Amino acid sequence: DTGVSQDPRHKITKRGQNVTFRCDPISEHNRLYWYRQTLGQGPEFLTYFQNEAQLEKSRLLSDRFSAERPKGSFSTLEIQRTEQGDSAMYLCASSQLRQGSSYNSPLHFGNGTRLTVT
Amino acid sequence: AQRVTQPEKLLSVFKGAPVELKCNYSYSGSPELFWYVQYSRQRLQLLLRHISRESIKGFTADLNKGETSFHLKKPFAQEEDSAMYYCALSMEYGNKLVFGAGTILRVKS
Numbered sequence: 001d002t003g004v005s006q007d008p009r010h011k012i013t014k015r016g017q018n019v020t021f022r023c024d025p026i027s028e029h030n031r032l033y034w035y036r037q038t039l040g041q042g043p044e045f046l047t048y049f050q051n052e053a054q055l056e057k058s059r060l061l062s063d064r065f066s067a068e069r070p071k072g073s074f075s076t077l078e079i080q081r082t083e084q085g086d087s088a089m090y091l092c093a094s095s096q097l098r099q100g101s102s103y104n105s106p107l108h109f110g111n112g113t114r115l116t117v118t
Numbered sequence: 119a120q121r122v123t124q125p126e127k128l129l130s131v132f133k134g135a136p137v138e139l140k141c142n143y144s145y146s147g148s149p150e151l152f153w154y155v156q157y158s159r160q161r162l163q164l165l166l167r168h169i170s171r172e173s174i175k176g177f178t179a180d181l182n183k184g185e186t187s188f189h190l191k192k193p194f195a196q197e198e199d200s201a202m203y204y205c206a207l208s209m210e211y212g213n214k215l216v217f218g219a220g221t222i223l224r225v226k227s
Binding site for chain 2: 003004030034040041042043044045048075093095097102103104105106107108109110111112
């Protein structure tokens with residue numbers, strides 16, 4: 001499967017612990033996105049990278065959240081001092097911004113990491 | 119603020135009946151609209167992109183800027199169409215999608 005892969009699929013943690021998720025995008029894609037999805041809602045944008053540069057962060061991304069994409073390939077999303085409200089599905093997606101074009105290719109999503117904070 | 123509204127949480131139709139999944143958006147500029155679909159136990163995947171003007175799996179959607187709508191239609195529903203459907207909007211040429219809450223489509227035999 002050459003799609004977007006996320007690890008782990010599920011994570012259960014106790015309140016106050018730190019967690020880190022990993023996303024491996026489609027290899028030729030230069031853009032990588034993190035979304036969060038809670039029950040009954042659509043995905044909500046958190047942040048995105050173009051290559052290794054983090055270009056935008058949503059106001060949803062509190063100081064406890066940090067995302068990196070150090071070599072412009074895989075990305076990690078870390079949540080420090082987790083709270084019960086952080087329980088959600090964390091989705092990663094990737095796309096390609098074509099050189100010389102303003103248009104993004106469609107976003108390809110991973111299966112997500114389901115976080116449960118107890 | 120940009121917003122996508124899908125007024126129905128659940129739409130239940132019989133096989134062979136027409137389907138219309140509603141989507142309305144609020145954005146003052148020229149948005150790009152999408153429909154994404156999530157089948158049971160599968161990842162979210164693109165169904166339609168309005169600039170492509172394609173029909174995928176028999177589904178079509180027309181952007182109506184006057185009514186700020188992008189409803190998804192199919193003349194004859196099939197059981198395999200049962201899934202969660204999300205309407206999404208981009209303000210930046212397909213970048214940074216804003217999603218609606220989704221509509222579950224259930225096609226009964």
